[in-house]
Amino acid sequence: MPDSQKPDLNKPTTNKSTGDYQSLVRDNYRRLSKALPNFKPRREQNYLVAEMSKVLSGRYDAGRRILVAEAGTGIGKSLAYLQAGIPWARMQQKKLVISTATLALQEQLIEKDLPLFHPHCKPSFKFALAKGRARYCCARRLSDLRAGAAQTQMFDPGSFEQVLSDNHLLAHPPLTESQQNQLAKMWQAYSDGSWAGDKDSWPTPIETALWQQIQAERHSCQPMLGHQSCPFHKARAELEQADVIVVNHALLLADLSMGGGIVLPEPEQCLYILDEAHHIASVARDQGSARLALRQLRRSLEQFNKWHGKLNDLLGSDGQGAIAKLQHGLAQLIPSLNELYRQLVSALQRRDLTPDDQGCLRFTTGDLPCGLDEPLTRLKEDSQIFCRALGPISSQLAEQLKINPSQSAAIEAALAMISLQLLQAEQLRDGSALLLKPTLEKQTPPARWLELDAKDKQEVVLCVTPLAVGHLLEQWCWSRASAVIMVSATLTALNDFGYFRRSVGLRADDGSHYLRLNSPFDYQGSRLIIPHLACEPSSEQFDALLAEQIPLWLTDQSASLVLFSSYRQMNQAATALRAQGHSILVQGEASRQALLHLHREKCDGKQSSVLFGTGSFAEGLDLPGHYLTNLIITKLPFAVPTSPVEEAMAEWITQSGGNAFMQLALPEASRKLIQACGRLLRSETDEGRIVLLDKRLVSKRYGSALLQALPPFTILKE
Incomplete structure (x- = not known):
């Protein structure tokens, strides 16, 4: 039409x-x-x-x-x-x-x-399902790995593949016999058309370390490389229909x-x-956030700087102008990145910046400390210049791919390398811009903070996240x-x-x-019990109280789920109950799928089963009928404002004259509590009980508001 x-x-x-x-x-x-x-x-x-x-x-x-x-x-x-x-x-x-x-x-x-x-x-x-690129294999990488090419690590010292290897740290251990057999089966299934090349449709689990070696990636799988027949691009073509x-x-x-x-x-x-x-x-x-790992990005640029001269061999005299601009861009960007890193390290050494025990330092009110504005401004400008210089190189390499198909392997590797560098340069440019973004009056500032890498003690990561995304x-x-x-x-x-x-x-x-x-379920036919408790969750005696109370509410119950606010509290309670002789399925001790499978098996076999889980088990968990009749919530799901984002949001609300607890913590706790209570009734015939082991529901003024927001369970205060 x-x-x-x-x-x-x-x-x-x-x-x-x-x-x-x-x-x-x-x-x-x-x-x-x-x-x-x-x-x-x-x-x-x-x-x-x-x-x-x-x-x-x-x-x-x-x-x-x-x-x-x-x-x-x-x-x-x-x-x-x-x-x-x-x-x-x-x-x-x-x-x-x-x-x-x-x-x-x-x-x-x-x-x-x-x-x-x-x-x-x-x-x-x-209809079709759209998935991210990383859910698909790259057919070329699958073929190469199956043949052993990606495992040899015997690259020509002057090759672009070595640069990619250095950037990606692809020093994987040799494949096991089991992995080799799985690769052979995957390649055969892809070749004969019985497998589309996506991870989710492969019938058996694929180890993460193995999949990372064959998954499609932005910088190595592009239409200009002639890979339209790869699983990712075939799936994208199907989306159009x-x-x-x-x-x-x-x-x-x-x-x-x-x-x-x-x-x-x-x-x-x-x-x-x-x-x-x-x-x-x-x-x-999350989409609007940025993380700049400065040392890692600097190493990547320095490695690229050693090898980008090889582009002369591929582009010849026609590419000299573009290569000169690229060299100029690198000559500006690397010193800018070095200066920012040096300034941060010096401030840390002088203790002008003092991270907490987890290596995190939030910049309060969103302001950048220690004169970081100037080096970040230079970094943003130089990153933009470098981004512009990479574009013409990519276009000329694509042209060379058509003219000189005999050099396709080297050109493809160079294109992949340019794509990787462009991705990193865009991260630097956009991250710097967001860190520098001025906050206008009545606008919510982003959360800005610094992290020290737990593994690489010399790494400094600058982070920024918008708080208001509306x-x-x-x-x-x-x-x-x-x-x-x-x-x-x-x-x-x-x-x-x-x-x-x-x-x-x-x-x-x-x-x-x-x-x-409202849900059509019979909520009034199920009970929500608030026991009389000796202390609130803030008390030092609360862990001991849980070890005493949870067994009481597990007695004579066939299918129970106990939800905790933290892994520490969950594991401590599990240890205490196991010492009392209880059999418990604990989140983290096996995969979610395996735990739920075992729980259902026990319930079907008329054995009592107890699941322990944290917040992720409070949403999306579907245990209908006899698989869940007893839900125990150990604590109201108030988020502890310890993350930089939560701290920054609470700070901004307070500075604006608001009440962070009433405007942020309480509404979010209400939503999460409704989600958690929603685990109990999953069909019209379900029934059971919820036990809430948090006396704040009756001792605090906001408790009644939380209860009124829940579905109309029959509430019992014991």
């Missing part, structure tokens, strides 16, 4: 097209409900579909089609947004991009929900931070559905996307959307629509 005939999403949808869309949604639902055995209509799910449809049709605001929907466990969010989203995206000739925070939900969508809906949906659609793309938040935001349209379609061509949306702000913060999300996505639907079981904190709205840059009056639907 020509662009002039495509619908303009900034204009209200016509009544006719709205009617057609609504008819499609109803017809798809009718076909789906008739085809599924034992289908039961869900009132909340149908209401969610209806509200999504209204937002997409522009019924609330045709210029800002954004929905924030908190939908409790059991509503069926994924099937709801597929019913509402796919017909609209297909009618508007847009791509539907579904982004999740966890691999488990991606697998559920690709393996269950989308195949379930596909036969009953009109218009029909194709897909109508529905499933992706994780990190890959989505990485693409958006670069302007969009790099890996995924441009935002203007997308309807985004952001599931598990409560993670969006933290992932965006303006970035508005710039990257909200103002550009065709439509955005954000869903999660936990988007409110203390019964209000305000905390989430501020974190992602939405305003109460910007046209975004909000919806909150």
